[in-house]
Amino acid sequence: MELGLSLGDNSTTPRPFGFLAKNREIKSTPTNRGLEFCMALGINSNGKRLLQDQERDKSSGDGDDESEAVKRSRSTRNGSSEGGSSEKVRGFDVNRLPPAAADAEDGAAVSSPNSVASSFQMDFCVFRGAGNKRDLEAAAAAAGVNDGGDAERASSRASDDDENALSRKKLRLSKEQSAYLEESFKEHNTLNPKQKLALAKQLNLRPRQVEVWFQNRRARTKLKQTEVDCEYLKRCCETLTEENRRLHKELQELRALKNSNPFYMQLPATTLTMCPSCERVATTTTSAAAASASTAINNTTNTTTDSKSKAANPFAPSRPRFYPFSQSQPPHQPAAS
DNA sequence: CTCTGGTGCGCTCTTACCTCA
DNA sequence: ACTGAGGTAAGAGCGCACCAG
Numbered sequence: 001m002e003l004g005l006s007l008g009d010n011s012t013t014p015r016p017f018g019f020l021a022k023n024r025e026i027k028s029t030p031t032n033r034g035l036e037f038c039m040a041l042g043i044n045s046n047g048k049r050l051l052q053d054q055e056r057d058k059s060s061g062d063g064d065d066e067s068e069a070v071k072r073s074r075s076t077r078n079g080s081s082e083g084g085s086s087e088k089v090r091g092f093d094v095n096r097l098p099p100a101a102a103d104a105e106d107g108a109a110v111s112s113p114n115s116v117a118s119s120f121q122m123d124f125c126v127f128r129g130a131g132n133k134r135d136l137e138a139a140a141a142a143a144g145v146n147d148g149g150d151a152e153r154a155s156s157r158a159s160d161d162d163e164n165a166l167s168r169k170k171l172r173l174s175k176e177q178s179a180y181l182e183e184s185f186k187e188h189n190t191l192n193p194k195q196k197l198a199l200a201k202q203l204n205l206r207p208r209q210v211e212v213w214f215q216n217r218r219a220r221t222k223l224k225q226t227e228v229d230c231e232y233l234k235r236c237c238e239t240l241t242e243e244n245r246r247l248h249k250e251l252q253e254l255r256a257l258k259n260s261n262p263f264y265m266q267l268p269a270t271t272l273t274m275c276p277s278c279e280r281v282a283t284t285t286t287s288a289a290a291a292s293a294s295t296a297i298n299n300t301t302n303t304t305t306d307s308k309s310k311a312a313n314p315f316a317p318s319r320p321r322f323y324p325f326s327q328s329q330p331p332h333q334p335a336a337s
Numbered sequence: 338c339t340c341t342g343g344t345g346c347g348c349t350c351t352t353a354c355c356t357c358a
Numbered sequence: 359a360c361t362g363a364g365g366t367a368a369g370a371g372c373g374c375a376c377c378a379g
Contacts, residue, residue, distance in 0.1 A: 171354095172354090172355070172356090190346090190347080193345090211346090211347095214347095215347070215348075215349095218347080218348080219348075219349075219350095222348090222349095
């Protein structure tokens with residue numbers, strides 16, 4: 001299995017300041033698909049095709065179970081001012097399937113990936129830790145009171161106090177399920193209700209689980225992008241520091257040159273400063289001649305530091321030099337330094 | 338046309354659990 | 359056997375967009 005990680009656009013350069021973009025703009029669309037962070041998981045695409053076929057086959061009726069469930073969930077949550085435990089208090093639990101949804105997701109509910117009694121529709125019945133403690137516990141639970149597995153146990157937590165201990169039971173997705181979800185995420189990093197339901201059915205998970213997985217996956221993606229952006233900014237900072245150091249050195253050399261050759265600069269006293277952001281030369285001089293000279297300099301420098309080139313690479317190390325002389329030629333270099 | 342409440346959905350932060358060294 | 363760190367599923371709260379009345 002091969003995991004390919006690519007950030008930024010299709011070129012080799014990372015996309016700078018990706019974190020500045022609004023989140024919604026990063027969404028996968030046909031136009032920006034190439035611009036997004038994507039992870040490629042090297043599993044065969046049979047499953048993907050299967051899912052697409054399934055999605056295509058589902059016309060409209062299938063996805064409504066989940067939306068109905070969500071509607072009920074939302075209405076109960078919004079009904080109570082405190083969103084905290086309203087799902088439990090109001091008698092609707094995200095882990096419990098509503099009667100309508102239970103029909104559509106019966107398999108998912110009964111055959112949780114962590115339940116020994118599960119039987120996957122596809123080949124997702126290979127548990128990561130088959131026979132580990134978790135599965136043994138699930139087996140014990142399944143063999144005990146009910147045959148509903150984790151989902152059922154989780155769903156009944158609202159009515160039973162001692163179920164609190166099981167309320168946050170960790171449901172680890174199997175490798176196959178994760179890989180399949182990863183593949184789907186590569187296709188589209190957000191899901192519409194139909195896709196969510198189809199994926200949930202495909203993987204024998206609850207739609208809520210699929211939703212949460214995509215949410216967490218997007219969060220991980222963003223975190224990764226932020227790390228990359230930080231690295232990029234760090235490099236930019238280093239480049240600018242180096243540039244600053246170089247300019248300081250150059251300035252010292254020019255001062256030394258001026259001191260060693262008093263006839264070198266015959267122009268009136270002129271202070272030329274360059275705006276670091278727009279790289280335009282600002283002149284503070286009392287001489288009109290000097291002003292015109294600096295205007296000429298402006299013209300020459302602006303041709304080399306136009307905004308277009310800056311936009312292309314604002315931190316280009318090969319930044320054009322500025323020579324504060326009437327002629328746009330570099331000054332004489334000292335004979336020996 | 339504007340306002341308002343409901344709804345759906347995504348994001349972020351946090352928690353709890355699991356795995357592994 | 360114990361423990362701490364890292365990974366991750368899931369809960370909770372909030373904001374935004376959309377829509378119907």
